[in-house]
Amino acid sequence: MTSYATPVTTAAGAAEKAVRQRITTLSRSLRQVTSVAHLQKPRFVDYDSIRDAAGAVHGRKKVILMSGGCSIPTCTMCPFTNYNNHGHGANAEGLRTQVATMLARTDTEPDYTTLALYNDGNFFAPREVLVDVQLDIARQVAATGVRRLVVESLPGFLTAATLSPFVEALGDVQLEVGIGVQSAHRLVRETLVNTRITQRQFESALTVLSDLGVLAKIYLMIKPPFLTDAEAVTDVVDSTAYVADLGVGQVTLCPTRLAPNTVAWWLHQHGHYAAPNLWTVVDAVRGAHDKASVRVACINMRGSDFESLYPDSCPACADDIVAGLVAYSISGDLTELPTGCGCRPPLESVALDEQTILARTRSILDLCEGLA
Structure with missing residues (x-):
């Protein structure tokens, strides 16, 4: 496998950097500042069940x-950035009010511990999120009877100095921090996904979390832009193995959806990218299953919550696949997944060749920019 630690020659590194700069410029140019600020209330609230790395299921x-x-x-x-107050800045009092309101339990609210x-x-x-707001939220959560709190952050912000006061303020509440590392492959993660996560940052953050008794929740993408479906499965399987080798027993797989104002959407509009086929998601789950406890982020994957293009297959099997993925995510039982359909495309195992992927990415950018 091509891992985080793959050495990069000077020439290859310069070529990759040039492509990354193009993607960064493109990504930032597609972001749109929200024209009118949204009201200070949560944009999404839902209840479900979630399986932890030990197999126990919790209300969430x-x-x-x-x-x-x-x-x-x-x-x-x-x-x-399409759905929050991107461009309007942080609102400390708004966050405090949202959390206080959201934590006020009602008689009709489903029971949850996470x-x-x-x-x-x-x-x-x-x-x-200002530091004093972080600590206020920790104290509010600690007073509610919640057993586990899950938040998300890039690993560069996860230091002992930042996390220690927060963990202390939480008291007996178990903290879990989600990290969207997306891929174990440097080129995929740092260029195709274009996230600001290096191997050193990620592994350092895992050490900090472990030392403080904080759990790590790792997200991996299924089919980042510029990859084929076959490469996407290889990427997920290799990445799950890498995370497991670091001692993290569970991963959450995120099938890519295409939303406006993103590079993924822009590529699709120019005919050079599609969301993963639902059978690709199934293959990725099956390949990763024996390497870690796996769940799939399946919230409304049939695509009615946002203006997006979602993973799909044919009308005869799509609903059954999504239902199977949701059931598998709770049970961890592969028999929940469907086994076939006449629409299922052939998918052979393929290695990730960085030179091939980088050349393809450069070519696609050239073509799409020529059409813009």
């Missing part, structure tokens, strides 16, 4: 706060 409340968005919005597929509290970005980035 998932909340996405209305925030000022990610402070490093370079990723090629991330749609969230609270997933997301801010469309990096919870521990002080530009996005």
Whole structure:
């Protein structure tokens, strides 16, 4: 496999850097500042069940706060600047009010012990959530009886100095931090996804989390832009093995959806990218299953929650595949997954060849920019 640690020659590194700069410029140019600020209330609240790495199932409340968005919005597929207050800045009092309101339990509310509290970005980035607001939220959560709190952040913000006061303020609540590392392959992660995560940052963050007794929740993408479906399966399987070797027992696989104002959408509009086929998602799950505890991010994968293009197959099997993926994510039982359909495309195992992928990426950018 091509791992995080693959050495890069000077010439190859310069070529990759040049492509990354083009993708970064393109990604930033496609972002749109929200014309009118959204109200300070969570943009998403839902209840479900989630399986942990040990196989236990917990009731979960998932909340996405209305925030000022990610402070490093370079990723090629991330749609969230379309839905938050991107361009309007952080709102400390708004976040405090949203959390206080959301934590007030009602008689009709489903029972839950896990609270997933997301801010469309990096919870521990002080530009996005002020440090005193972080600590206020920790104290509020600690008083609710929640057993586990899940937040998300890029690993560069996960230091002992930042996390220690937060963990202390949480008291007996178990903290879990989601990291969207997306891929173990340097070229895929740092250029095709265009996320600001290096191998050193990621592994350092895992050490910090472990030392503080904080759990790591790892997200891996299924088919980043510029990859084929066959390469996408290889990427997921290799990446799951890498994460497992680092001692993380569970991964969440995220099938890519295409949302406006992203590089993924832009490529699709020019005929050079499609969301992964649902059978590709099934193959990725099957390949990763024996390497770690696997779940799939399946919220409304049939595609009615946002203006997006979702993974799909044919009308005869699509609903059954999604239902099977949801059931598998709770049970961990591969028999929940469908086994075939006449529409299922052939998919042979393929290695990730960095020179081939980089050349393809450069060619696609040239073609699409010529059409723009």
